[in-house]
Amino acid sequence: MKRVRPEAMLFDLDGTLFQTETLLLPAYEAAFEQMNREGIYTKGTPPKERILSSLGMLLEHIWQRVLPDAGERVHRRADELLLLHQVEGLKRGEGAMYDGVEETLRALHAKGVKLFVASNGLEAYVKEVICYKGLAPLFTGLYSAGEYETRSKVDLVKLLLEQHGIGSAWMVGDRSSDVEAGHKNGLPVVGCNYAGFGKESELEGADMVITEFGQLIDWID
Numbered sequence: 001m002k003r004v005r006p007e008a009m010l011f012d013l014d015g016t017l018f019q020t021e022t023l024l025l026p027a028y029e030a031a032f033e034q035m036n037r038e039g040i041y042t043k044g045t046p047p048k049e050r051i052l053s054s055l056g057m058l059l060e061h062i063w064q065r066v067l068p069d070a071g072e073r074v075h076r077r078a079d080e081l082l083l084l085h086q087v088e089g090l091k092r093g094e095g096a097m098y099d100g101v102e103e104t105l106r107a108l109h110a111k112g113v114k115l116f117v118a119s120n121g122l123e124a125y126v127k128e129v130i131c132y133k134g135l136a137p138l139f140t141g142l143y144s145a146g147e148y149e150t151r152s153k154v155d156l157v158k159l160l161l162e163q164h165g166i167g168s169a170w171m172v173g174d175r176s177s178d179v180e181a182g183h184k185n186g187l188p189v190v191g192c193n194y195a196g197f198g199k200e201s202e203l204e205g206a207d208m209v210i211t212e213f214g215q216l217i218d219w220i221d
Helices: 021-038 048-052 059-066 072-091 101-110 123-132 153-164 176-184 215-220
Strands: 008-011 114-119 141-144 169-173 189-192 208-210
Touching: 008 153, 021 048, 021 072, 048 059, 059 072, 072 123, 101 114, 101 215, 114 123, 114 153, 123 141, 141 153, 153 176, 169 176, 176 189, 208 215
Parallel strands: 008 114, 008 169, 114 141, 169 189, 189 208
Antiparallel strands: none
């Protein structure tokens, strides 16, 4: 990977910037408890490993994996309740960024690198996480599949680059979808190997792999 300072960096959110499980798992339990009370889904809470192993996918694909025995109505209610309980958790101060994220993002911003989020998550979730963690002023744009209704992260990144006229950028993420999105848009990819959700093969093809978020600074300097 050529060490040339990029004009922009595009970050996945879950498993890259944000320790998803610190907010997701309590909300996941609460969502299924509420669906049980409502009588919408009464088969108990699916194993947490199902949703953790699905992070990075589009929501419709996540629920197909987590709730293969349920229909579209249940999937959409699960969407609503998971988001509701996650936002409530954020308001209570729950959820954590990975070590070094805030300091590194501030350093990159100070160096003039434009920062973006490119996530397959819901619009409100992506924006609320960045807002409640006090990082919104550092970002030029927050892009989500939920807002732009893109069918893949490849399409989302393509849209982002076009809308902002970005000439050079790095894609930074922890999933194979991030590697694919970067390379199919002609971007170098930095793979993040510290979340522990995915398989080792997730980052095959990444131009570089980091084990701590702060290592990004070493690479642009």
